[in-house]
Amino acid sequence: xxxxxxxxxxxxxxxxxxxxxxxxxxxxxxxxxxxxxxxxxxxxxxxxxxxxxxxxxxxxxxxxxxxxxxxxxxxxxxxxxxxxxxxxxxxxxxxxxxxxxxxxxxxxxxxxxxxxxxxxxxxxxxxxxxxxxxxxxxxxxxxxxxxxxxxxxxxxxxxxxxxxxxxxxxxxxxxxxxxxxxxxxxxxxxxxxxxxxxxxxxxxxxxxxxxxxxxxxxxxxxxxxxxxxxxxxxxxxxxxxxxxxxxxxxxxxxxxxxxxxxxxxxxxxxxxxxxxxxxxxxxxxxxxxxxxxxxxxxxxxxxxxxxxxxxxxxxxxxxxxxxxxxxxxxxxxxxxxxxxxxxxxxxxxxxxxxxxxxxxxxxxxxxxxxxxxxxxxxx
Numbered sequence: 001x002x003x004x005x006x007x008x009x010x011x012x013x014x015x016x017x018x019x020x021x022x023x024x025x026x027x028x029x030x031x032x033x034x035x036x037x038x039x040x041x042x043x044x045x046x047x048x049x050x051x052x053x054x055x056x057x058x059x060x061x062x063x064x065x066x067x068x069x070x071x072x073x074x075x076x077x078x079x080x081x082x083x084x085x086x087x088x089x090x091x092x093x094x095x096x097x098x099x100x101x102x103x104x105x106x107x108x109x110x111x112x113x114x115x116x117x118x119x120x121x122x123x124x125x126x127x128x129x130x131x132x133x134x135x136x137x138x139x140x141x142x143x144x145x146x147x148x149x150x151x152x153x154x155x156x157x158x159x160x161x162x163x164x165x166x167x168x169x170x171x172x173x174x175x176x177x178x179x180x181x182x183x184x185x186x187x188x189x190x191x192x193x194x195x196x197x198x199x200x201x202x203x204x205x206x207x208x209x210x211x212x213x214x215x216x217x218x219x220x221x222x223x224x225x226x227x228x229x230x231x232x233x234x235x236x237x238x239x240x241x242x243x244x245x246x247x248x249x250x251x252x253x254x255x256x257x258x259x260x261x262x263x264x265x266x267x268x269x270x271x272x273x274x275x276x277x278x279x280x281x282x283x284x285x286x287x288x289x290x291x292x293x294x295x296x297x298x299x300x301x302x303x304x305x306x307x308x309x310x311x312x313x314x315x316x317x318x319x320x321x322x323x324x325x326x327x328x329x330x331x332x333x334x335x336x337x338x339x340x341x342x343x344x345x346x347x348x349x350x351x352x353x354x355x356x357x358x359x360x361x362x363x364x365x366x367x368x369x370x371x372x373x374x375x376x377x378x379x
Contacts, residue, residue: 001028007055021049055075056074082103092116093117093269106130109141124318125318153255168216170207187339215322215325218307316355
């Protein structure tokens with residue numbers, strides 16, 4: 001029985017992970033549940049999965065839950081997330097949003113726990129630090145993002161030195177084919193209407209700006225140990241091919257499937273095995289009949305190139321890219337800035353940044369704070 005700690009259990013990834021566990025109770029149990037604000041939903045999860053530890057954001061919620069569930073340990077805040085990530089378990093699923101996922105990933109790896117992560121900001125902001133920690137402790141980083149899971153699956157059984165390039169697919173988001181002038185007019189409602197995936201609001205906006213793909217480029221660099229020029233972004237609006245790899249002999253191996261996040265979650269949980277499931281199967285005669293691929297337009301969607309540039313310059317640049325993006329997306333969700341202001345302001349913040357290198361955890365967090373302040377100052 002594999003014990004799994006779930007950070008972010010009431011979010012999109014967390015709830016789908018619990019669905020996978022509920023379908024495979026003979027193989028998995030839940031040791032930890034955590035959430036920020038959806039306390040009523042968390043209570044339902046506690047009653048169904050009976051975790052050993054529950055973590056919430058606010059102390060007042062922790063007090064209420066302690067009284068309601070006296071047989072369950074309850075903690076709160078950042079220290080609670082660290083405790084959860086470093087707890088005695090077989091795997092930590094980190095599906096937290098944003099830079100806040102970095103700290104529990106670090107301490108989870110330090111404790112020797114395998115990390116299944118949908119928190120791409122962990123490797124964007126702390127790639128060198130996190131991969132070094134994983135190497136030191138022998139803990140594994142197992143991707144849950146559909147694209148990185150696809151790449152991971154395509155690499156199985158093949159020596160990585162034979163890899164020529166990674167073909168990282170993107171849906172193109174709701175504004176595929178738009179001009180810069182059209183992007184200036186888009187609304188929040190339009191940006192939240194993703195054509196293929198049902199995700200949280202932040203990642204949905206990242207998909208609309210294509211920053212999600214820029215962050216995934218940096219994530220792939222660290223996760224698979226490749227150079228940036230070995231990663232090519234390809235827009236694939238059907239979202240059937242989740243990514244592919246090309247080997248030195250010219251062979252291209254792709255991973256295909258319906259856009260269902262439970263599949264990469266299942267693979268991360270059961271690796272190196274595969275779980276049998278009754279999810280809907282891909283029908284190649286209908287869904288796979290007309291697959292198309294195209295290049296993204298970097299003149300319209302600047303974020304992909306900004307991510308390449310930030311990663312190439314290294315040091316604190318990726319931290320600043322991510323931090324500025326997080327605060328700007330939140331401002332857009334609050335209706336305070338335009339959609340186009342996100343990429344334009346990130347570009348200004350990166351151009352003005354004075355980098356630092358060889359950052360430890362505290363240095364990364366400080367750079368993140370400064371990036372947020374810089375983004376606000378440009379507005």
